Amino acid sequence: GENVEQHPSTLSVQEGDSAVIKCTYSDSASNYFPWYKQELGKRPQLIIDIRSNVGEKKDQRIAVTLNKTAKHFSLHITETQPEDSAVYFCAASIAGGSEKLVFGKGTKLTVNP
């Protein structure tokens, strides 16, 4: 089955710096890659997603890149702010079959003011 590895498990940056979180997946049939943000004590919420027919997607300070050949995708946050501090989860899924979302173990991002 699908396996998603996420790195790093913790990341600390200074406010204004960029943060990059990387994920790799095992099943080449995966075609949907969402990123969720989970603030302390709250539910995970989708922040951005990318499908396999696209190599990059950007939404303001957040961007996601996908390399299908290498089976990895990354989340980039620019100009980080303290409110970006949270746990970020990547996920991968396969349409037309199991259709389950498999999550990485999460990255705890801390943005220091």
Added chain:
Amino acid sequence: DSGVTQTPKHLITATGQRVTLRCSPRSGDLSVYWYQQSLDQGLQFLIQYYNGEERAKGNILERFSAQQFPDLHSELNLSSLELGDSALYFCASSVQAGSDTEAFFGQGTRLTVV
């Protein structure tokens, strides 16, 4: 508010007991997912239902079972509870069974087994 409602929010029970967690999906969503999040762990997929039928199964223990009812709400039953079952259990829903649609999460049920 995601529109996904989970009850109860907190549950404390003893080992060996059985509990039922309830999830009401967003209006119009046919697909329901259950996830377990243990301390310092990621989101572990348990099971997915679509329009009343089991669609996908993850690392769900045999002591756990779930179902989705005609009104589309879902219940996760956990029996013979062990200390290690203490976790945050999330329900998520999406419009369709297809994986490339956003899943909206409920606030979770925090289960503590003592």
